[in-house]
Amino acid sequence: xxxxxxxxxxxxxxxxxxxxxxxxxxxxxxxxxxxxxxxxxxxxxxxxxxxxxxxxxxxxxxxxxxxxxxxxxxxxxxxxxxxxxxxxxxxxxxxxxxxxxxxxxxxxxxxxxxxxxxxxxxxxxxxxxxxxxxxxxxxxxxxxxxxxxxxxxxxxxxxxxxxxxxxxxxxxxxxxxxxxxxxxxxxxxxxxxxxxxxxxxxxxxxxxxxxxxxxxxxxxxxxxxxxxxxxxxxxxxxxxxxx
Ligand SMILES: NC(=O)c1ccc[n+]([C@@H]2O[C@H](COP(=O)([O-])OP(=O)(O)OC[C@H]3O[C@@H](n4cnc5c(N)ncnc54)[C@H](OP(=O)(O)O)[C@@H]3O)[C@@H](O)[C@H]2O)c1
Numbered sequence: 001x002x003x004x005x006x007x008x009x010x011x012x013x014x015x016x017x018x019x020x021x022x023x024x025x026x027x028x029x030x031x032x033x034x035x036x037x038x039x040x041x042x043x044x045x046x047x048x049x050x051x052x053x054x055x056x057x058x059x060x061x062x063x064x065x066x067x068x069x070x071x072x073x074x075x076x077x078x079x080x081x082x083x084x085x086x087x088x089x090x091x092x093x094x095x096x097x098x099x100x101x102x103x104x105x106x107x108x109x110x111x112x113x114x115x116x117x118x119x120x121x122x123x124x125x126x127x128x129x130x131x132x133x134x135x136x137x138x139x140x141x142x143x144x145x146x147x148x149x150x151x152x153x154x155x156x157x158x159x160x161x162x163x164x165x166x167x168x169x170x171x172x173x174x175x176x177x178x179x180x181x182x183x184x185x186x187x188x189x190x191x192x193x194x195x196x197x198x199x200x201x202x203x204x205x206x207x208x209x210x211x212x213x214x215x216x217x218x219x220x221x222x223x224x225x226x227x228x229x230x231x232x233x234x235x236x237x238x239x240x241x242x243x
Contacts, residue, residue: 002079034057056069083133135177137152159175174210178202178223179196179197181196
């Protein structure tokens with residue numbers, strides 16, 4: 001059976017993706033920091049689906065470890081889904097460069113480091129799919145989260161270029177742009193219910209997009225139209241808004 005490698009596997013969205021792909025016949029590599037903490041979750045999937053599930057140690061900020069991490073996978077995965085992310089503290093990131101660096105490296109540089117390794121392998125064998133979870137926050141910088149948003153903008157541009165490069169090698173790259181999702185990342189926020197997706201809804205959208213050969217998706221779908229409106233606000237007006 002093919003493997004899906006999930007990066008940032010402790011995330012609520014990643015866990016929903018893990019369940020979805022296991023139910024649809026995939027074995028799983030779950031890669032995370034302190035991956036032992038995933039063992040109960042992994043065992044639950046094994047019992048429910050009879051699939052193989054391996055928990056692997058991975059720190060996305062430890063760039064030097066990424067080549068060995070991938071080399072050490074006995075069976076290379078058919079696909080990879082990156083759900084790693086760090087919202088961080090915008091105000092702190094403006095004062096302490098360490099915070100800005102952690103936000104940028106977790107959402108962007110670290111993902112690039114690992115996906116570069118995986119992309120070369122998929123390109124050489126001429127098959128596979130790469131799912132990158134970016135964000136609508138990358139579509140237009142806002143004062144409340146522009147360090148995070150700029151890292152996600154960079155990630156979206158990277159995934160676009162990767163897709164352009166790998167299409168000729170029969171490798172699909174899917175950019176996922178969630179709006180609000182009810183997860184640990186947003187637990188302290190008062191999100192509007194009607195606009196907030198569950199991790200399960202995001203996982204369903206991701207799986208359907210991959211199976212149906214989509215390139216870029218918004219999840220939930222209505223974020224495409226919300227972002228279209230936000231992007232059309234002229235800059236002279238946008239800069240005056242408290243967003
Ligand atoms: N929730 C939303 O509203 C929303 C909206 C748009 C996009 N997204 C994106 O969706 C993805 C999943 O996020 P989520 O909402 O499910 O939040 P989450 O539960 O906070 O997931 C983020 C995951 O990234 C992992 N991570 C952080 N730094 C890492 C590192 N150095 N090495 C390895 N793993 C690391 C975290 O692991 P630890 O447990 O070890 O910290 C955590 O499991 C992220 O890319 C996020 O930016 C979320």
